[in-house]
Structure formats: structure tokens, C-alpha cells
Amino acid sequence: MSAPSRYEFGAGLWLFGQFIDRYATDAYGPPVGVLEAIDRAGQVGDLVTLDINFPFDEGVSTADIAAALDRNRLRCHAITPASYSRKYRKGGLTNPDPTLRRDCIELYKTAIPSARELGARYVKFWPGQDGYDYPFQADYEDLWQYSVDAVREVAASAPDMQFGIECKFKEPRTHMLFCNVATTLLAIEDMGVDNVGIVMDLGHSLFAKETPAEALQLAHRRERLTSVEVNDNWREWDDDLTVGSVHLIETLEFLHALRKIGWDDVVLLDQFPFREDPVQAARESIVTLRKLDALLDRLDVEALREAQIRQDALAAQRLVLDLFLGNI
Amino acid sequence: MSAPSRYEFGAGLWLFGQFIDRYATDAYGPPVGVLEAIDRAGQVGDLVTLDINFPFDEGVSTADIAAALDRNRLRCHAITPASYSRKYRKGGLTNPDPTLRRDCIELYKTAIPSARELGARYVKFWPGQDGYDYPFQADYEDLWQYSVDAVREVAASAPDMQFGIECKFKEPRTHMLFCNVATTLLAIEDMGVDNVGIVMDLGHSLFAKETPAEALQLAHRRERLTSVEVNDNWREWDDDLTVGSVHLIETLEFLHALRKIGWDDVVLLDQFPFREDPVQAARESIVTLRKLDALLDRLDVEALREAQIRQDALAAQRLVLDLFLGNI
Amino acid sequence: MSAPSRYEFGAGLWLFGQFIDRYATDAYGPPVGVLEAIDRAGQVGDLVTLDINFPFDEGVSTADIAAALDRNRLRCHAITPASYSRKYRKGGLTNPDPTLRRDCIELYKTAIPSARELGARYVKFWPGQDGYDYPFQADYEDLWQYSVDAVREVAASAPDMQFGIECKFKEPRTHMLFCNVATTLLAIEDMGVDNVGIVMDLGHSLFAKETPAEALQLAHRRERLTSVEVNDNWREWDDDLTVGSVHLIETLEFLHALRKIGWDDVVLLDQFPFREDPVQAARESIVTLRKLDALLDRLDVEALREAQIRQDALAAQRLVLDLFLGNI
């Protein structure tokens, strides 16, 4: 675990919080306060930075957060306003009630000073309630316009701050408006601002049926890649499993793509270890990420490039599989 | 809504309770006690029976439940022990801890007297935490044997009571052991008891990639169809939408199959109207079910039979589509 | 079938040809020449226009095609060069061999005079072999650049002609580069030409997990909607079934979106009736389309708009379902 690594690692703070779902309504474990969650993150030992939900727990100040981060040698990487709680269950940016849409925009704006104070690299839009559940439920033009206008307004209000949209295919809505990388890039274009990009989540990409490496390069080509989150799933849902647990080869391809685009920034864990110890779950993902990245050091990049120029599937596969199997 | 109908309708009581998920951790609405939920069910006006989770709220007796049902002119259709709450987050029937497996069996046994007292037609197994999340996590033989043994023991302890297993592909686990109708029929066979059948859920069948009408007939052919639940989804997740909202044709085919097997029993709603009024959501499903069933009265069954003997897709489709479109 | 209709109908000529797949290698029926296929199309009686593959059969001239169309009172709607046959099995626009990429571009250019002569509205790119099958097989930047450059070159060579890209998620490749509407819009933007748009295929949209009505409006909003094709499938593959046979509600929503964007042009059938009579299969789709469109005449558009402003799923669903069920 102490091997040097190309990347620093971060995590969404929710990884260390309390999990609940519609069945275990008594939650998968006891409540965890935000400061306690930061201490748990500190126990991982290999994390340097956190994406923190906003607002913080009642009675917890930005200074308290800063102190907790400090005592755990952690930084604030991003602030994610909670535009997905009960109040916004029918939508944050796209709520049919204009008052609630306004409230949601204000929620994002309110988060910006805290983000600045904590040195966050970006404020994250995670508009999970913005979409629809049923055919014919919504006017897609309205949803698009509401979303584009709201993000634009927030971003324009703080040109010094970066913003990132974490797109996802679905959940909690059956359909999210910012459903995949390409659609979100089009929306960002419509916004006409410079400080909005994409938070590319490997797992979201897998279950949106994208090829994650390809989607990453698409966002990068458009100069709209703000951040990178990783995990794994079974490609039909956002299972938020540990990294590499199902799609080992595509995870390697994603890391290979990160090298190709010259990514040398933080890579963040986005996991929901409902039934596992979160500190251990984070550690396992980091171990896997480091080993996968070290594997890439052994990749014969020239040979792969040759194979890809020929689009030679068998040759490319052999190179890659022998990274995993080659010493046998 | 007052049209006569072939079926009586019931519902899972959860339809009228509080919804929560991992994002809106403050829930989609305020808490709803079990007695209040029964009153809500009573407001639907067209429900006659309920599937009720067990144990009841603290301080609520079986007699209290009976009284609440009575004042709403409702019956108890089934009792569903909560083998999916925090205690059983790593499994109920298949928990790695033998003490918890034993506790889970006892939970089911404890529910039986209440089920008898309330006149329930069956006790339902909904083993949502029984499965696995990761490759290599579990020994599939163990899981199978634990499940088969546990259900057998419960069923054998109460030969006068019927039991039903509600199989589902996944959620909250990424993989449930009783994942579809065929697998569950094999497990029931291994149990070697007469009083265990299948609670066939239309939505679960859709997202297990079964053809629901075909799966229903399979369970019926084996004489293991205990109950029928209905809803709709987008075929990748158990979205628990109102009936017919996405798969109108397959819902009609399912109702047609119910006629073919001579089902004249209750049909239960299994919905999670996170963002809708539950009473209205239940009413809408019942309206749709009644109208779909009335549509079947107009179906030229002989002509359909002729088309199916020829396996003539176009002829069969025309007959069915013209039920929906024919008066144009 | 003689009811007046908002739309004229066309079809891909392949609907009337010989079908083959990897199992029935002796084909699903005897060979069908292009002129015979046009005659079959003429038998449908309700088709006005065809999308015709290019080059034509050996020995068949453009004049022969024109004559066959004429005698069947059909027009040529589009020309689709066969950049997916054996020669291009490893790619047309993106073939690793620059000579073959060049040949493919020339194939498209060669088709343009015939398209002009036949009065085609557009030349269609259907780059089914352009993509990849395996992880790590291809450099996604190369594929993107090859595709963008090739389409741009063809389009720039004939500014008087319209071009349309028919995007699809997969098949025959496991991954196509122009995989969905949003990605293709981004590529078109990169081309920087005015005469390239999207041929939006309802079925392709369904199995790319788009909401077809939403994707249609997205292409329209960007003023890049060139043409519309329809069919149905089971949402995991391009099954090319008759219209409305599985996704009746989403097909209606798609037709509703066509009205919203003011589409008054041809709607084309894209079907592969492997085991059905193609003339009858085409007729059935047209009957269904006309009836669905007539159903929309009864839709209370104001009430739907009201429901959508509130994003009221139950109200919107009731309005829509009662179109199908309301007269019961």
C-alpha cells in the first residue's frame, strides 16, 4: 500500500457515512456525523482529499469541517450540495415549482463561500432528482432549459469557481436528464460558460453502456473533464462496488485512458459499501488502483499502439491479458 | 372505477408507508405508522386485502391490526416478515452467522400465529438480503442449501399454513438467490414440502428478463402459483411504477395468461410511489387493470388461438393492437 | 388503411429483400433482386418512397431503378451506400487500412450522382462496421477523427446534397462509434458542415436506452434532424419488429414528439421481418402508425401540457392510457 503512485486518491465522504435504502429502513448501521465520517476517512491512510456534502450537519461550521480535515491530513476536494433530499424529491434544478427551483439555485450559490473557504477545487452538481420516472411525465424541453439555465446562473455567479456535473443514467429517478457524457457535453455547450465541466464516474459510465475510456477521452477532447470518480457495478445499476471487482479489463482501459490524456490529478472513490467496513472497502479499492496502474508500467505501449493502428483485437487482447496472466 | 371486475384487488401495505432511499435519507415524506397506512389503504376504496409486514410497529398488537383492517373493510391477505432490515443486512435465510439464520427462521415462525389470527392466506418469504454482491463472495451451494433448508423448516412447522416465495432478480443485493421463477421452482422442489409456492410479481418478472405470461404459466403448470403481484418498470430495475405505464402489451398478455390459468383470486399491487400520492397511485393502477381486463372481454379469443396455432405474429399482434386502437 | 394521415410513409428497401443471418446461412427465403424488391414495396400500397442501398445489383442502372420506382408510384427517399459488406468488414470510414478508408469515401461520393438522379432527399451514412468489438482494440481518438474527417469530406464534396447519419448502439460491431444521438451530434459539430444531420431510428434509440421522444427533440433543437425511421424491439438488440409491437406507449410518445417539433415529412419503416411476409409486415406497421396518430387527435393536449407543467406522472399517464383504454 506504500508503493509510489501516479495518482493521489480522494473519496466522496458519503462512503464513510450511514447507508440506508428502501428495505433496510432502519439503515445498514448507526448514524455517522460528518465529523466522524471525516475521521473515518482519515483512517484509510491513503486518502488526501474529500468530496463533502453540503450543508453540513446542523451545528457544524465550515471551520469545524476544516479542523476535522486538518487533523486527518485531508483536504476538501469538492463540495456537493444536497439537491436530492426530501425537499427536492420532485426535482432540484428542474422542480415544477419555480420557488423550489429558485431555492435549489440558492442552495448551490450558498455552498460556494464554504467551498472557497475550504479550498475546494469545484462545486459538484449531482442532480439525481432531476429527470422523470414515467413516459409522458415531463416536457423534455422544459427540463433541458431549466437545467441549463440553473447551472449557467450558478456558474456565472462565481467565475472564479469551477463547477462539475456528475452525470448518471438513473437513480433515484428512473431517468436522469444529464444521463451520460455526450448529452451533458451538449448541455454544457448550451450553458455558454467556461467554468462548468464533467465529473466522470467510471461506474456511471459502465451502466450508461458507455465505454468508459472512450467517454473519458470525449470529455477531455472537449476540454470539459473536471474530475474523475471510480468504482464498479454490474452494468445495470449504480452498485458502487469496490474498484475492479467486476470489470477489471475495462478499469485498466480507463486507467490507460487517464494516462493518455495526461491526467495527474486526484482520483476519487465513489462507493457504497452497504455490508462492508467502509475504511477497508476504500483501502481495497486503492490497493487495486495502484496495482492496476503499476501493471500499466509494464504494458508495452508501443506494441499496443501498433495493434491499435491495425485495430488488431487479438494482439491487443494478448498484450492486456498477459499483464494479468503473463507471468504464469 | 365501479365497473364489475373479475378480480378483487389487494396491495402491499408498504405502498402506503414512508419511502426512503440512499439519497433522500430524510425520506420522501413523514413517517407513517402501520395503522395509519391501513387507513390510507382504506381510502383507495377498491382494495379488499393487504399484505402486511411483520413485526408490526412497536406497541401495535395483532388485535390492533385486525381492528384497523375491520374499520376499513379490509382483510389480511398475507404477512411478510421483515427479514431484510438492518439485523439481516448480510442475509436472513443465508446469513453467514448461524445464530442469525436461526433468528430469521424464528422470525418467520413467530409470524405464523399472527398470520393465522388475521386470516392471512399465506406467509410470504421476501428474502431480499439473501444473495451476494460480488463475484467469488459466496459459495453458491451453501446459499442454496441454507435457503432450501430454512424455508422447508418454516413450512414444515406449520403444514396448515401456505407459504409463498417472492423471487426477484436483485435489490437490495446485486444478486438474489431466488432470482427468477424457474430457479425458485427448482428450489421449492428441493424443499419437498407441499405448502410452499411462488408469489409471482409482474415487475420482478419483467426485469428478470422473463416473459411474465410465460413465467406465470410455468409456475401454474407446476401447481406452485401462490399469489400474483403487479406493477411496472423499465426492465432493468424494480421501479415499482403504476400498472401498465411502460409495458402495456405485456401487462395485457399477463392478464390474458391469468385468464388462461383460471385465476379468479386477488391481484395485489406492489408499488413504490416515491413522488406520487399513494392512494391515487393505487387507484390509477386499479383503473388500468380493470380497463385492461375489460379489453380482454373484447378479445376474439378464437381468432387469437388460431393465430397462435399458426404462430402468426402479425395476426396475433393485429388482434391485440386493435383492442387498444381498433375503434379508431 | 385509407384513412387520411399526417404522414407519408416510406421504407428501407431491405425490408423487401432476402434476409440472412449467421444461423440460417441458407437465408430465410430465396434471393430477391433490387427491382423485384421495389415491386414488392409497391404492393404495400401505402408507401410513397424508399431508402435504397447502393450500389444496385450488377447490371441494374440508375435508370432501371427509376423505372421500377415509377411503375410502382414510388420515389427515392434516400440512398444508402453499402459500407458494411465484406470489403468493409473491418470498417468503412474507420478501416485501419487507409486505402480502404479512401475506397469507402469514394463509395459514398460515387453514390451522390445516382442520388441526385433519383431525386433522393439525402445520402445516408450507416457505418455499421465502424466501431470496435473488444476492449483495447482501437484508439478511440483515431476512430473519431477518421469518422469525422470522412463524413466531412463526403459532405463538403456535395454542398447541394443532404447527408444523414443513422446512429446505432451496436451490430454488426459490438460497439458502433456513432452510438447514440448525443454522441453523433457532437461528431457532426466537429465536422463543421451544414449538410449533415441525423437519421433518427426509433428502434435504435430504444436499445441505446434513450427515451426516443427526448432524443428526437434533442436532434431537432440542434437543427440536425434529417429523417425518421420506425420499428420496435426488446430494448437489448435491433430486432426490427413491426411498429408498436412491444413499446406502444413510447411509440405514441415518439409520435407526439414528432407533432411537437412540427414534423410533416415522411416516416420510414425499418424492419427485418425474418419470418413474416414483408408486404404484410409493412402494412401492419402503417396501420398501427395511422391509428396511433389518430389517437393523438383525441389527446387533450392542454390537459397533458398542464400535467407536464406539474410533472404530474399520474395525471399524464391517465390521459395517455385512456387514449388506449378510455372508451371501455
Added chain:
Amino acid sequence: MSAPSRYEFGAGLWLFGQFIDRYATDAYGPPVGVLEAIDRAGQVGDLVTLDINFPFDEGVSTADIAAALDRNRLRCHAITPASYSRKYRKGGLTNPDPTLRRDCIELYKTAIPSARELGARYVKFWPGQDGYDYPFQADYEDLWQYSVDAVREVAASAPDMQFGIECKFKEPRTHMLFCNVATTLLAIEDMGVDNVGIVMDLGHSLFAKETPAEALQLAHRRERLTSVEVNDNWREWDDDLTVGSVHLIETLEFLHALRKIGWDDVVLLDQFPFREDPVQAARESIVTLRKLDALLDRLDVEALREAQIRQDALAAQRLVLDLFLGNI
């Protein structure tokens, strides 16, 4: 490639034949006769046995096949009657025409003497045309009964011969009747004969959304596992890619399950290398299989068993991932 291996390898002979699909109707390469295909299989160097389609090419006798096998040091593993060609496009075992159903049964019976003469271990049912494409198209009871009766009759006619059913979710039909392992086990039970089992195809299992290791153990537990075929895909279609190219971890888990059930028989390749050299594609899969199996020699089986007893996902994952990554 010369490392000793637990398994001998075989292949479906189609791997070395001509590929065609509905787009490249001029095929992906020139025609390949059955004897030439056997010679190609011989070139792989590591194959010992073949699954051969029946009837053979016109003018090719069983003795010719035997000679071709002999000169390539190959054996006949299985005979697969072509109940999926044009004649049976509307069904083989389940064709609506009783004459064709009879013909299909006779086709299977006719294959038996050749299978005996060639020393085949089993005759394979691959009923790809037996199913349905549209909702309401077929009476599922009829299809079930036709299938069960037909297989029973064939099997009962040759009690000395083993038969295996290769189940698959779909293709060329949108729905196959023998869609997955559990359903097929139920059908075999209904047949009431001892000499019918399952040909378990790893890829078919993946895209039927089974966990292949679990499905394998299910078939084994019922003592109905006749044969094993391997390949990979993207889990939505039977892409027939080289082994381990997408689902490396689940392929390892499948091989682990083969060890658990004590499989020491042949493992057969089932691939369609449309755009690759088939001899090389076969070799690559065998290399991967041998290396994966060698990896299992290093697996700490006791530690895995301990982890699985605890259902400890993180511990099990670490053991498995470190097989792939551990030497870093």
C-alpha cells in the same frame, strides 16, 4: 502454450467456417467446406475434439469426416443437427406445422448413427429457432409441450446415446424457449428420460444474466451437466468473443466452479471471430484458459473458503484480484 493443463480443449466446428450476417450478406470471408474447416481446426494444434454440424456438406460422407478428423488427430465430440436453417426458420421442435416438427425429430434421429460412427459423446440440441419474437405470438404451453415431447422422443429412441440441450436466451429468435439453465432443467425433468442434459455455454449464461459459476453448479447438482462451452460477450448478446476478453473475473470463477464440481472433461470453444483469424482466435482463447487455470493453482483455496464461509466480499475479492495483480 505447451504447459500441461487440467483440461483438453475442443471447439465447435463453426468457429472455422464461413461467417455471414444480415449486413455483410456477401459473408465475412469465402466459403469453407466442412473438411477444410476440420483442417483449420487441426492447425490450432491444441484442439483434440470437435462439435460438428449435421448434415455434412453435400457429397461428404461420415467416413470422409472420420478421415479428416483422423489426419488432424482430432475426435468428434458432438454432433449438432442443423435445426435452425431456412427450412426450420419458424421453428424446429416447435414449428407450427406438424410435418416440419416431425421432420425435425427425424433430422435428430438421422444424426444418431453418424454420431455413433464418429464416436460422438452426445448429440446436441441447439433449438435456436424454437421460441417466439412477438408478444402474444405463441401459446407457451404448446411450445413447452412440443419441445419436451420432441426431445423426449429423440432421446428415448437411442438410450445408448447422450443428448445435450444448449440453452440460450435469444438469437436468432428474440426469445428462445430453452432460455436459461433453470428453465431447461425443469423441461428436462418433464421429459422423464435419463440421457438428456445441459450443454452449458459460458457466454449464453452471461447474457441470460445468470452468474455462470452458479448456473454450472445448479446443473451439476441436478446431475444434468453434459458439456461445457466457453467464450465471452458484452452481456446483452451472444457476441462469441475470445475467452476472458471482457469478463475475466467471472471466467475465473467459472473455471473455479469447474474444479469444484470435479470437471475433468473437455472444454469447448464457441466463438464467431467475424473479423479475426479463426485459428489464432482459438489459440488465444486456449492460452487464456490455460493461464487462468494455472492461476487457480495459486489460489489459496482454504483462505477463499474461509472468506466465503464469512461471505466476506472484500477478503474474497482481494484473494482473487491478487491472483491477477499480486506479483506487482
